[in-house]
Amino acid sequence: MAKYICTICGCVYDTETGLENGLYAGVAFDDLPENFLCPICSEPKEYFEELSAYNSKEENK
Numbered sequence: 001m002a003k004y005i006c007t008i009c010g011c012v013y014d015t016e017t018g019l020e021n022g023l024y025a026g027v028a029f030d031d032l033p034e035n036f037l038c039p040i041c042s043e044p045k046e047y048f049e050e051l052s053a054y055n056s057k058e059e060n061k
């Protein structure tokens, strides 16, 4: 399981637990529907990045 961060608002999506209401729990990020939206800022999934990749990018700044 992996975590993804919304690069717009910084909220973290955990594929293990899904959204706060349990929706999409256990669903791989790639398997999320194309109409998935960030629960906080409503941006589409293309604005999400894998958290580990995002963190390593931040460290290199």
Ligand SMILES: [Zn+2]
Residues within 6 Å of the ligand: 006, 007, 008, 009, 010, 011, 038, 039, 040, 041, 042, 043
């Ligand atoms: Zn967001």
